[in-house]
Amino acid sequence: MKVFKLICFIGLVFLLSVLSADEGPKIMVINSNAAVDKYKIAQEEFTKTISTPVVEIDLGGKKWKIGEIEDLLYDEYPDLVYCIGTKAYLLANKFISDRNIVFSSVINWRRLSLSQKTYGVSNELNPEMQITLYRYIFPGLKRIGVLYSGKYNKHWFEEAQKAAKEMGVEIIGRSLSKRRDTLPELKELLKEIDALWLISDPVVMSDKKSLIEVFKQCDIKKIPILSYHNAFAEYGAMVIVSVDNPTTGRQAAAISREVLGGDVVKKKVQLPAGSHIILNLKKANEYGLKYGEMALSVVNRFIE
Amino acid sequence: MTDNSHQKRRFIALISTIALLLIGLALFCVISAGSGRIKIYFYSSETNINNFKSLKMEFDRYLSKFGPYEFQPFSARDVFEKQVKDKENCLFILSSWHYRHIHKEYSLTPALTGVRNGKKYQRKILLADEKAPDIETTKPGLIASAGSLQYTTSVLKRMLKKYAEHAFRVLTVPKDIDALLAAGHGMAKLAFASRYAFDELKGINPRLCRKMKVLAEGEETLLLIVALPQGFTANRKKMVDMIKNMPLTPDGKKRIRMLGLDGWQELDASDRSRLES
Numbered sequence: 001m002k003v004f005k006l007i008c009f010i011g012l013v014f015l016l017s018v019l020s021a022d023e024g025p026k027i028m029v030i031n032s033n034a035a036v037d038k039y040k041i042a043q044e045e046f047t048k049t050i051s052t053p054v055v056e057i058d059l060g061g062k063k064w065k066i067g068e069i070e071d072l073l074y075d076e077y078p079d080l081v082y083c084i085g086t087k088a089y090l091l092a093n094k095f096i097s098d099r100n101i102v103f104s105s106v107i108n109w110r111r112l113s114l115s116q117k118t119y120g121v122s123n124e125l126n127p128e129m130q131i132t133l134y135r136y137i138f139p140g141l142k143r144i145g146v147l148y149s150g151k152y153n154k155h156w157f158e159e160a161q162k163a164a165k166e167m168g169v170e171i172i173g174r175s176l177s178k179r180r181d182t183l184p185e186l187k188e189l190l191k192e193i194d195a196l197w198l199i200s201d202p203v204v205m206s207d208k209k210s211l212i213e214v215f216k217q218c219d220i221k222k223i224p225i226l227s228y229h230n231a232f233a234e235y236g237a238m239v240i241v242s243v244d245n246p247t248t249g250r251q252a253a254a255i256s257r258e259v260l261g262g263d264v265v266k267k268k269v270q271l272p273a274g275s276h277i278i279l280n281l282k283k284a285n286e287y288g289l290k291y292g293e294m295a296l297s298v299v300n301r302f303i304e
Numbered sequence: 305m306t307d308n309s310h311q312k313r314r315f316i317a318l319i320s321t322i323a324l325l326l327i328g329l330a331l332f333c334v335i336s337a338g339s340g341r342i343k344i345y346f347y348s349s350e351t352n353i354n355n356f357k358s359l360k361m362e363f364d365r366y367l368s369k370f371g372p373y374e375f376q377p378f379s380a381r382d383v384f385e386k387q388v389k390d391k392e393n394c395l396f397i398l399s400s401w402h403y404r405h406i407h408k409e410y411s412l413t414p415a416l417t418g419v420r421n422g423k424k425y426q427r428k429i430l431l432a433d434e435k436a437p438d439i440e441t442t443k444p445g446l447i448a449s450a451g452s453l454q455y456t457t458s459v460l461k462r463m464l465k466k467y468a469e470h471a472f473r474v475l476t477v478p479k480d481i482d483a484l485l486a487a488g489h490g491m492a493k494l495a496f497a498s499r500y501a502f503d504e505l506k507g508i509n510p511r512l513c514r515k516m517k518v519l520a521e522g523e524e525t526l527l528l529i530v531a532l533p534q535g536f537t538a539n540r541k542k543m544v545d546m547i548k549n550m551p552l553t554p555d556g557k558k559r560i561r562m563l564g565l566d567g568w569q570e571l572d573a574s575d576r577s578r579l580e581s
Contacts, residue, residue, distance in 0.1 A: 129485050132509045136481060139508070166511040244478050246354070251491065254446055254475045266490070273448060273486035274477045276354075294420075294504065297564035298479050300355045302362075 025260045027052055028078035030092055032085025032105075033060025038245040039084045042104055045249030046082055050256060059087055070095050080256050086112075093118070100259050104248045109269060119259060120269045121251045124200075125228070125243060127160035131167060133241045133275055134226050137295045138195070143170045144226070145193035147185060147214075149203035150175040156199070171197075179206040183213055190221045198227045198237070211235070222287045233278050233303060238289070240278040247274025276300050342538055346377045346397040347384035348528065349455035350498075351564070353478040354379065359562060366559050370546050381452060385410075392535035395543060397563070400526035400579055401455055407580060411534040414579060415544045418527035418565040420500060424575070427499045428459055428522040431487055436494075439464065439519045445493030448475045448486035456496055463522045481505060488512045494519070526571075526579055528563060 027050065034040050047054055055076055057069075073081075073095045080100040083089040089103045089112060103120040106112065135141055144164065148157050154175070161171040172192050174185040182204055189196070196218055198204075205211055215235045218225050224238035233240055251273050258265050280303040284291055344367070346359070356377040363375030378384035385406065388396065396412065403412065417424045430439070430447070444467065449456040453474055461468050475492050477483050480501035487495035495516075506513040530547055532540060550556030551567045560566065571579065 126489065128509070128512070129489065132485065132505070132512070133481070135508045136504075167509050244354075244482075247475075247477050247482070250476055254473065257473070258446070270491045271489055273475060273491040274482050275485075276478070293566065294561060294564060296558065296561040298353065298481060299358070299562075300353060300478075302358050 024052055025079040026076065027054040027256065027260075028073075028076055028081045029054050029056045030081060030083050030088035031056070031058050031060070032083075032087035034058040035060050036085075039105055041245040042084050042249035042252070045246045046253045046256075049250045049253035054082075059091070080260055082252055082256060100256075102252050102256050102259070104252045105245075114268075117259075118268065119255050119265055121248050121255070121272055122269055123243060123272070125241065125275060126271050127156065128163035129271070129275070130197075130226075130228065130241050131160070131164050131169060133277065133298075134195075134197075134239055135167065135169065136298065137239050137277070137279060137291055138224070138289060139292050140290060141169060141194050143172055143193045143195075145189040145196045145223075146171055146173045146199060147176060147182060147189065147196075147204045148173060148199060148201050149177065151177070152203070153199065153201050176203050179203050179210065182206075182210050183217070186214055186217055190217065190223055193223060195224045195226050195238070198225050198232065200228060224283070224287060224289060230276075230278060233280070233301075236280065236283060237278075238280050238283055238287075242276045242278075243272040244274030244276040248272055278303065341372045341374050342543065343391070343394045344373060344375050344397060345384065345388050345391075345394060346375065346563075347379075347381060347402070348397075348563075349381060349399045349402045349452045351450050351479055352452070352476050353450070355562070362559055362562060366550075366555055367546075373546075381454065392533050393538050394533065394536075395547070396531045396533075397528055398531065399455070400529050401458070403529045403531060404579060407531070412531040413534060414529050414531050414571050414576060415540075416530040416548055416568040417571050417575065418529075418560075418563065419567040419569050420527060420565050424526055424569050425524040426527055427524050428463070428496060429499050429502060429518050430460070430463060430520040431484065431495045431497070431502065431516045432493060432519055433487065433490075434515050434517045436517070436519070440466065443467070443470065444472060446473045446475055447494040447496050448477050448483040448492035449496035450477055450479045450483050451496065452476075459522050460496065463520045484516075485512075488516055526575060527565060529579070530568065 029043055029046060031039050031043050034043065043056070055078065057072065069091055073092065077096065078099060080102065081092045081096065083092050083101060083103045084105050086106050089101070089106055092101050093113065093115070097115045098117065100117045101119070103109065105123055106120065107123055109120060109122055146157060146160070157173050161173070164171045172189065174189050176182060176185060212235065215225065219236060225236070227237040227240050228242055230240055230242055251270065255265060255270065277299045278301045279299045282304050344363070356379060359377045360375055367373035367375060378387070381402070388394065388410065403414065406412065447456070453476065456474050457472050460472055475486065477486055480497040483495040483497045484502060484505050486492040502513065548568045550560050
């Protein structure tokens with residue numbers, strides 16, 4: 001009888017271990033607001049790529065109480081949580097920072113507090129990638145102007161200048177300390193450059209009025225504007241190189257697989273691997289700019 | 305009085321019937337005109353760039369000059385294959401890899417192949433950082449590729465025979481240049497791209513390319529294929545000439561460059577045998 005009980009016990013333990021092994025890792029996706037297109041796309045691509053059932057939470061879908069989210073996170077206690085947007089990351093990091101967290105679509109991730117188990121895909125393409133793609137479209141670009149504030153973008157500017165030099169491109173910068181310097185500095189800069197690279201800078205882009213004036217002055221001198229955000233298409237930017245949101249979701253899934261597979265992830269926060277390009281062909285023809293022979297095959301959207 | 309109203313009612317009924325018949329006839333004309341359109345179906349397993357809206361607008365505008373043609377791009381292979389099944393009066397533009405896989409089932413005949421820089425063949429390569437270990441000794445890590453997962457793994461298995469049973473991990477990116485930049489900047493261990501894209505990048509960013517090495521090379525394959533179903537009954541020559549002559553006008557040239565080509569060429573017997581073997 002004792003032997004029978006022992007066999008039953010061992011069998012039960014074996015069965016439980018098999019069942020728990022089959023369960024697989026528990027993954028949760030927290031979306032700051034699934035109504036935002038780029039967040040929604042990242043989530044869709046992530047779930048498609050990871051091909052494992054995931055628990056999905058949309059923070060924009062209803063009015064959540066902090067306690068409700070806290071309960072949900074502790075109840076689920078996922079092995080890995082993919083956070084889309086800052087709001088999602090802050091909540092996951094507040095309650096379950098001991099779990100693996102992968103973030104994306106977070107503006108300026110460097111200001112976030114990160115744990116040993118935090119990974120992510122940054123929201124900004126690095127300057128070298130951007131210059132490479134700008135030159136892929138317009139191989140004739142030699143001198144690119146940049147307006148920036150030393151306070152926010154000194155390091156970025158130096159990095160861009162160094163990367164550009166290696167490609168035979170000169171980056172000519174004007175460091176601004178006050179927003180009222182924007183237009184006088186721009187007028188001087190326009191005399192020396194082939195294109196203006198409009199970067200994300202709180203001093204340069206302090207208000208809509210001065211932004212419109214920057215576009216107007218460049219248009220008068222037929223100097224193309226290169227930029228990083230699709231919103232500048234309506235202002236008349238010549239080329240916009242931005243992050244490809246579906247790729248970001250797939251990249252987050254690739255990082256998650258590595259983390260859950262126990263692989264060593266060398267770069268904890270990666271640069272985005274995919275680009276999305278808008279080209280204003282109407283303006284290129286108007287300015288008499290010559291684009292690369294095969295440039296048209298890498299453009300997502302044309303403005304004509 | 306009663307006769308009058310009766311006649312009036314009959315008259316109204318007659319007019320209504322005629323109106324209904326006319327509406328029906330108009331609808332029939334519209335529908336049959338639609339079905340008379342010749343569609344050009346496009347799907348490439350070698351690129352993942354979401355430019356379908358631009359492609360459709362540009363090609364439709366160009367093709368409308370020649371007759372009732374319509375361009376229909378697809379983003380997924382399964383949707384493409386489901387949609388084109390048993391279609392006869394249409395034309396396909398697809399990768400040579402895809403053509404090889406479906407030409408028997410779909411009874412396709414190749415008409416033209418794409419040309420880039422005067423060449424109709426291309427080669428895929430696998431690249432990594434110059435410090436990466438040899439592919440023969442270390443299993444491949446994450447591979448950035450603009451091709452579909454099926455296409456990428458199929459070509460990789462022929463390229464790296466040792467890993468024929470290996471489950472490759474692929475990060476799908478929009479285009480070849482993204483794959484190369486991803487490996488160059490450490491977002492992926494390896495890049496799977498065309499030799500042509502790598503040569504182009506060398507001209508723009510030589511420093512980055514110097515830091516990368518070619519680990520393996522695939523077989524030469526034809527670029528995009530223009531194919532027709534065997535049951536194609538419309539004017540075959542007119543249709544093929546329309547596509548073939550695209551590079552002769554600036555408008556046509558612009559559209560084929562959107563496909564990453566600069567011309568079309570007819571296939572010879574050797575091309576066809578390599579394509580269908």
